[in-house]
Each structure stands twice: as structure tokens, then as C-alpha cells.
Amino acid sequence: MPKPPRKGPRRLTLVTHNPGKVREFRAGLAGLPLELHHLDRTYHELQADTLEEVASFGLQELAGEVEGDFCLEDSGLFIDALHGFPGVYSAYVLRTVGLNGVLKLLKGAEDRRARFGSVVALSFHGETHLFRGEAHGTIARAPKGSGGFGYDPIFVPEGSAVTFGAMPLEKKLALSHRGRALAKLSEFLSREVRRRA
Numbered sequence: 001m002p003k004p005p006r007k008g009p010r011r012l013t014l015v016t017h018n019p020g021k022v023r024e025f026r027a028g029l030a031g032l033p034l035e036l037h038h039l040d041r042t043y044h045e046l047q048a049d050t051l052e053e054v055a056s057f058g059l060q061e062l063a064g065e066v067e068g069d070f071c072l073e074d075s076g077l078f079i080d081a082l083h084g085f086p087g088v089y090s091a092y093v094l095r096t097v098g099l100n101g102v103l104k105l106l107k108g109a110e111d112r113r114a115r116f117g118s119v120v121a122l123s124f125h126g127e128t129h130l131f132r133g134e135a136h137g138t139i140a141r142a143p144k145g146s147g148g149f150g151y152d153p154i155f156v157p158e159g160s161a162v163t164f165g166a167m168p169l170e171k172k173l174a175l176s177h178r179g180r181a182l183a184k185l186s187e188f189l190s191r192e193v194r195r196r197a
Contacts, residue, residue, distance in 0.1 A: 010034040010193050013070035015062055017042050020149030021073060021178075028173055028182030033193050039066060045091070051076055052130055054088055055121035059128055069125070071185070075118040075177060077151045079139060081109045090151070099143050099154050112139040116155060116177035120185050129188060133180030148172060 012034050014025050022038050029036055046057035055074040062070065076090040082105060086093035093102065106112060113136070120131040136158050143153035145165030153165030157175045164172050173179035 011037055011068055012189070013037045013039050013066055013068060015039045015041060015043065015058075015066060015070055015072045018149065023169065024173060024178055025073075025182065027169055028179060029186055029189070032186060032189055034189060039070070043072070045074070048088060051088060051117050051119040052132070055119040055130065056128065059121040059123055063123060066123075069123060071120055071122040073118060073120045073178065073181070075116065075150075077155065078115050078117060079106070080113040081106060081111045094150060099151065102151075103139070103142070103154065106139060112141075113137075114139050114155065116151075118177040118181040120178075120181045122185060122188075124189075124192065131181045131184040131188070133177045133182070133184065135175060135177040135180065 010033065012029075014022060014036055016022060016038070017040055026036055043058045043061050046054050048054050048057070051074045055072060058072050058074065062072070074088075076087045078084045078087050079102075085105075086102070115137070116135045118133045120133075122129045122131070135155075137156050137160075140154045140156050140163055143165065144163045145153050145167070147167060147169070148165045151164075152172070153163050155165075156163050160167070160175065164176060167175075173182070
């Protein structure tokens with residue numbers, strides 16, 4: 001006899017090598033009728049002009065390797081005074097020159113405006129869905145806060161006096177680029193998982 005359909009929450013795999021992203025995804029998707037599984041691995045990041053292209057390329061690369069529904073996220077910091085740099089190269093720049101290297105590039109700059117972008121790419125029933133979030137703010141003159149990860153200690157979002165790195169996770173998710181992308185992903189999954197139950 002065929003096995004009965006699997007009961008319980010739907011499984012979604014998050015592909016990332018970044019434990020900080022795992023924490024934020026778990027918090028951002030809490031309460032949904034799904035089980036978030038973490039696959040700790042890297043994938044090739046396309047050198048492209050937009051976060052959407054980078055995330056979509058990663059999804060395509062993993063399509064034959066990850067079973068079931070899965071997602072990944074690509075983000076970037078775009079600094080006005082540096083003409084949008086580091087942008088899609090944010091992860092590479094952080095690994096090579098670090099936060100202090102970025103701050104040195106802005107030494108003496110009065111215009112410290114920047115924006116964070118996040119694109120979550122989801123493969124759901126074999127179809128691709130993209131969810132984008134943005135946060136505008138400024139670059140601090142020195143790192144502040146030990147929370148978060150990546151550029152969080154130097155980014156001050158609009159409406160706040162402190163960096164993402166100095167905020168508790170719940171507050172950061174309410175203001176951040178990734179939190180806004182996750183809110184869109186959560187809305188989609190809430191609707192679709194219940195509709196297909």
C-alpha cells in the first residue's frame with residue numbers, strides 16, 4: 001500500500017553558510033506552519049549588477065541539489081558617496097577590507113547616506129519567487145554594537161539613533177532590509193501553505 005501523505009508542518013530549507021541569517025530567518029518566519037531546515041553550504045555568487053540576478057542564479061544552481069522547497073538570500077550595502085559601492089560585492093569587500101576599510105573609504109565624507117538591499121529567492125513547488133526589502137539610513141563614523149553580523153555595526157537606519165548592531169533582533173527585523181523581505185516571504189508562505197494544505 002502507498003504511504004499516507006506526510007502530516008505535520010511543511011519543510012522549507014534555507015541554504016546559507018551564515019549563522020546570523022539563520023537566526024533572522026527563524027525569527028522572521030516564526031509562527032508559520034512550516035519547519036525551517038538549515039543547509040550549511042555555499043554556492044557560486046554571480047558577478048552581476050543586481051541582487052535579483054545574484055539570488056536567482058544561486059537558486060538555479062541549487063535546483064537539482066536541494067530536495068523540496070528551499071530559499072536563499074543575497075544582500076548588499078549601497079553607499080551614496082561611493083557611487084553604490086560595495087553593492088553586490090558587499091560580502092567580498094567585508095571579507096577582504098572589513099568594516100574599518102569601508103570606513104576609511106568614507107574618511108572626511110559628509111554625505112554618509114546609504115541603503116541596504118535584500119532579496120530572498122524562493123523555489124516553491126519548482127517555481128521561483130523573489131522578495132525584496134530595503135532599508136535607508138547612514139553610515140556611522142565608527143562601529144557600534146556587538147549584535148547582528150556583517151555591516152550591522154556601521155549602519156544606522158532612518159528613524160533610529162543606533163546601528164543595527166546595537167539593536168535587539170526583534171527591533172532590527174522591524175526596520176531592516178532583510179526583515180522587510182522576510183515579511184513579504186512570510187505573507188506569501190502563510191497564504192500558499194494553508195491554501196495547499
